[in-house]
Amino acid sequence: MVRRVRRGRRIPWHRPSRPGRAACRCSPSWAAYLVSGIGTAMSAVAIPWLVLVTTGSAAATGLVGFAQMAPYVVFQAASGPLIDRIGLRRAFLAGNALAGCAVCAIPALYASGALPLGLLAGLGAIASAARGVADSATTPMIPPLTTLARTATERAIGLYSAANRTAMLVGMPLAGVVIAVAGPATAVLADGVSFLAGVAVVAAAVPAFPKSTARAAPMRLRGFLGELGEGLRFLRSDRLLLAVVALVVVTNLLDEALTSVFLPVWAHDRVHQPEALGLVGGLSGVGMLVGVSIAAWLGPRLPRWLTFALGNLLSAAPPFFALAGWDALVPVGIVFAACGVFGGMPNPIIGAVQFERIPEQLQTRVLGAIKASAWVGVPFGALLGGALTQAVGLAWAVSLAGTLMLLVTAAPLVFPMWRQLDRAPDPAA
Secondary structure: OOOOOOOOOOOOOOOOOOHHHHHHHOHHHHHHHHHHHHHHHHHHHHHHHHHHHHHOOHHHHHHHHHHHHHHHHHHHHHOHHHHHHHOHHHHHHHHHHHHHHHHHHHHHHHHOOOOOHHHHHHHHHHHHHHHHHHHHHHHHHHHHHHHHHOOOHHHHHHHHHHHHHHHHHHHHHHHHHHHHHHOHHHHHHHHHHHHHHHHHHHHHHOOOOOHHHOOOOOOOHHHHHHHHHHHHHHHHHOHHHHHHHHHHHHHHHHHHHHHHHHHHHHHHHHHOOHHHHHHHHHHHHHHHHHHHHHHHHHHHHOOHHHHHHHHHHHHHOHHHHHHHHOOOHHHHHHHHHHHHHHHOOHHHHHHHHHHHHOOHHHHHHHHHHHHHHHOOOHHHHHHHHHHHHHHHOHHHHHHHHHHHHHHHHOHHHHOHHHHHHHOOOOOOO
16 A cells, blocks of 8 residues: 655765654655545545445445556556656656546536446546556655655654554545535545645645656667566565565455445445444544554564564454444444554554665665555455455455455464564675
8 A cells, every 4th residue: 555855965864853853854745645645535435435326236336446446556567667767756746636637527527417337437547547656656755755854764654654544534534424414426526636735735845856866768668668577576586575565465455355345335234324434444544543653653663573463463354353243333443443553553664674675776666566566456356345245245255355364464473584574684685
């Protein structure tokens, strides 16, 4: 499952400073990430609800979710060489601007009565493709920001994870209220406006990177494929990163089934309130915000392997079993909030390990390959959730998915290779 600073001269290394100073120096990009994240969280509630109230079909909801996520994964994988040439900041601005326009078109067409399911899916695909380019450009901006802020990598990544969780905390409950008051199309409009607001903040407050950071060579098909292959070869050569990707592939697939299909169907069919969908998502965001805050503050002192392993084990599977066992909002909300605390802690660890192990000159390509590989199951998660719910019903679907999630997240506690998380890589290697 996402960052900008002037780089005229190389900044020397300094001792980590206080978290407050890091947040201050990161504030423009952090604010843009937070604003667009709130809109995205609202859209994650509003679009599935829009499809459910329009079609009444869990399978159609999964199909739209697939159309939204598949282009995102493809463009995450393929945009690294392009970003190397046009620059990080420019790719971020162009991608988010296009995504904002495509998302804003959805409520406009819905209001005019000219939004069939296929067009909704198509606009979602355009927006997700543009977001794939923009998100590939943002992640490599974290290391120079970390250097400028004079803080630990875990702490800086924790700040951005906190922005993501805060966006969930605010956006999902807000979406439930907006849907109840003004309809799902209005919540989708807020998502589009948030992308454009993020573009405005970065364009006004974040200085451009020097042109020397982009490649001057023209892009040809053979060179483009070669650069993509370079990122994939590096990923394949690092067993720990490859194991992280394999774990995240499965957990992302099942999480997408949970958020795109299982949770909306539970709120629609059992609780009969859109506010329940937003409230549960908001409680999960509260927990995750607490978790990433702990990781950001204590990250350099926490044992990486044990924190990562227990965080995944205690956060991933229980929400599935909560949906299977309860129709009441209170117990489900408590489980999602508690699991959010544990789920917020592994992401800063993953980010820090990536930046430690990947050379700076390869980061756009390798990080793009990692994220695309990790997200390859996400589009199919929506399809799987829709098909499974349609075939066996919600209770059996979430129980089967939860059992698989439990088995997968136990792997870091079982296999010794995961203990490499506690060891920094050899610089000579």
